[in-house]
Amino acid sequence: MREVPAMSTVFDAMLAASRHDQTPPWDIRADRLRRLKRLVRDNHEAIASAISADFTNRPRQETALLEVFPSLAGIDDALRHGRRWMRVRRARTGLWFLPGKSRLMPQPLGVIGIVVPWNYPLYLAVGPLTGALVAGNRAMVKLSEFTPRFSDLFARLVQASFAPDEVTVVNGDAAVAAGFSALPFDHLLFTGSTQVGHHVMKAAAANLTPVTLELGGKSPAIVGPGADFERAVERILVGKLLNAGQTCIAPDYVLVPADQRDRFVETARRCVGRLYPDIARNPDYTSIISPRHFGRLVSMIDAAADAGARVVPLTDAAPDAAARRLPPVLLTDVPGEIQAMQEEIFGPVLPVVTYRAVDDAIAFVNARPRPLALYVFDKGRDVVDRVMQQTVAGGVTVNDTLFHIAQDDLPFGGVGPSGMGVYHGKAGFETFSKVKPVFYQAGLNAAGLLKAPYGKRFEAMVKMLMR
Template structure:
């Protein structure tokens, strides 16, 4: 725990710097964003290699597609629009208070804390960091102990690119992470499991630190009655098997019509073979991050089958504990009380649930905690609109999976147990800003009529206001 006192001192220095330079101009913010962009662009090969080593194997192409590309795109979006976002905004003024005028002034909060998970360590660092820097804040980042090579590399890169009172990286175990959450940040963003999110929120509450929690949950994919079935299966499998299912918005279970279940299983097996031929040795298939996570997934499958579910392997490969490779598996006839239907799976295991009508599918989703993501496949606009109106989710992609997270103009965040608060693009800028409300009183105004002593003139004015 030697890092904790140093962490506190680092925070104190960063906070003092933020109070001294309360509202940095756009050129300072843009310079920080450009340095962050160069850090990613110039080192993406080394970053991909470090992440792959942390996973034992993750293809560089996936890191480039899922982490480097959206990180750079998000920074570019902030560089294009950030100067406009930080302008003072006009706000309407009540009729009785004119000719006074109202404004909203975006100001940095100060020091932002960012807690990063292991599954997408680059993107889930750069995404919130971009919003924090565009809004004019300083930031401290706690990286995951499950990605030690990436965490060490990223700390070195940040140290070379930023002053310690601009951006700082903290590395360490869960004890360090717990201490990090107790610092009196001006805002704390945590990405991770719902269980840990409870602890983070309790720690932040001691300082009344506002939090953004990006959690998880069981994100459903609904294949509607008019869907392009084969395409739906492929897009669900792609979204599920990228990063071997270790994605917070991966489809966590599929809802299919009762008479389409076997068809789904057959199509999924064909699709998995096309995506990952010879999966046991395929370099495109990612390993599970740690032995503990691998064992949890194997136990999840075993518990489901022991309770009466059927495991349907999508390939002929078998689990490889040494390489932490878990071939994709469907689960059918899954009892609702088993772990696979109660907890976020976070791996290449996909329960298949049947329904008789689209209303039944909607009811199934609504009977469970609100998900971080929802996917619906159907050619009928009426069916899609019905699902949209009657369900609540953190975000939605229609006729595909995952892509809503890559839209910089769409806020990203959960709802209920899947999280609170949003970021990305302008939404991230505003999350990490205080939109200060300002009322300017006019030289000639009627405020003098509304003061004691309360006589007849006051009563007449009050009648006008309340009519």
């Protein structure tokens, strides 16, 4: 595997700095967080413009809502609670070891590697970076080659705000990403596709580098029989069409009662008309990131139609390859083996699957790999509780979509093929820390009785311990 000399040199310097300053105090951590906050806050307009140019069009309002706001909120949460998170904590000591004491001491791991995808390049860089910095680490950030304008801007902003041995941005192609993943980080966080996640994990395994993998998958939305139907459809469409569906936790298919399918289709069509009137020219609707991704989505729709699925456009607009605008479509009567039901869609295409009873919907979800997100809509507590108890997902929002990711006190992460490990808030602090267990022996203790030569007194002590 090709290694980038400059990248490994930066890593070596950062590693040496982390080992020299093993546990930075709170004032240093807080200063780094405040510099990161200023970087985002003072440059959010330029950041939004760069991201929009990378997409051809993405409304600055979406960048503000989905990237700038949660980035700043996460930093504020870390500033508010980080001093408390880093305190040494008491732990219970076994009865037979009293009056000794047990403690848990959080310490920085050292150098954190963060691999960032193209779909939310600011938030998915700043979110993990916040966790790394509040835990006292240094970090190297690899940005996506699919967002060259943002990546160049962010690298310059970081360079102006941080010393090279605090935070460094690495830009480059897939070969650079492969070399980055092979560096012997103290922890590596990757956000991206499951396919690439396999390669990242293999590269990290050579160094026994622990990894957090934030992957994707097919996140279901279940519309229960007691749902507020009109609101459920709107919230599913909002979650699906933000960033034109290029969101790892966007609803990837929807399960509706069989007798409500046609109503769902008509309600969805009206909803899209309200959300994005004149969608072909509407500046609020995001473009697909690249010609390759646009072509993949068009081919996915065509393949579904060829397999017998019904393609239901939700607007009168046609796909525009030049502007990479793909109007939203529903797929009904979908065969289970088609690409749209096997792969994460990552675009404005939504399969609609019908069910007869809630248990059938649950069984449908459970017959597939565990998703990164799950959404359930119903006014009845019994339906919601049944879905919660009988399914496993990385995270859940009830009667809405997406919002569980914005809660700083909720860990964010996948399960199984949708990922491993968590971050955000205190969970991120602990992911990027070694919570070191320490036992303090008391001056007066009975440990001296538990040693050779073994005799009657030792046997009596062991019998007492094993009662």
